[in-house]
Amino acid sequence: SPPPKPVVGAIMPLAPKYAWTQDETTCTISVTLSSAAGVTRNTRVECTDAMVKVTCPPYFLQLDLFGDVDEKTSRATIQPGVVHVKCTKQQAGMWPQILAKGTAAEIKERRQAALERKKLRDQKAVEDAKEKKRQDDDYVFHKQWDLEKDEKRTIERLAAIHKKQAEEDVYEWADKAEGREQKDKEGEGLETYFDKQLVEGDKDVEVKDGVVPLPGTYHKKTARTAALERAWMAEPTKDFDIRQEEKQGVLEEDDAKAQREEDKKREEEEFREQRARKEEEEAEAKEERERAERLKEEEERDKKERAKIR
DSSP states (O other), X not given: XXXXXXXXXXXXXXXXXXXXXXXXXXXXXXXXXXXXXXXXXXXXXXXXXXXXXXXXXXXXXXXXXXXXXXEEEEEEEEETTEEEEEEEESSOSOOSOSBOOSOHHHHHHHHHHHHXXXXXXXXXXXXXXXXXXXXXXXXXXXXXXXXXXXXXXHHHHHHHHHHHHHHHHHHHHHHHHHTOOOOOOOOOOOOOTTGGGOOBSOOOOOOBTTBOOOOSBSSGGGOHHHHHHTTTOSSOOGGGOOHHHHHHHHHHHHHHHHHHHHHHHHHHHHHHHHHHHHHHHHHHHHHHHHHHHHHHXXXXXXXXXXXXXX
């Protein structure tokens, strides 16, 4: 048969030249591209646990690595005409070669498994980013709420201080007017409505010149120590992660749905059994009626025959 005709306009990708170096913990791959193709905005590098892929039209390079690498710590440097990919080995040691060993099917299966793991990690990263943003927004909301409470708390404490001072002045005047001995009264510590809402921090606030320092926090989500600890964290805080509750709610809903379906099936089965019993009873009653009719007909025939004989 004649060879297939080439598709007009189709461009086969070219395999670029590459070199690699390694040490006990890392492996560096340098891919050389032509000056015309080596534009950084057209270059794409993809790395998984078992593969490195560099795409820069018309060049395409895919290397199935000899060993597994750590995708998170691997880095790519794209420069005009050259791409450097530095991969961190999962297990320290020297590789005898850069390419993986095994049959084509085994290498393909390993590559697909690595791509699936990368897909799951990417999905988790997106979900974590959404949850982190939700927690940050929640933190800002509660922080603003705490600041407003601080303002109300300051006003409330100042009003309580003035009220207490006025009461002490009245008691002192009454003692002097009635000639009672004045006693040194130890003032009880003031505790306002907002003081009782503090979840951590020092509640014994010292007021100086009418100025009330800010408390520790009113809400667990705005605890300053926790806020400072997670200020630069890329992952959401597990204590305030609502995805587990949502997942639990979905599981409970699935269980309830399965229970409803099971109850429905049981009711249908009971209905079918009741209908079958009813049909069986009706059939027995019908058979009994037919037997009674036959007996009656036989009796009538016997009567007629006896009448003829007489």
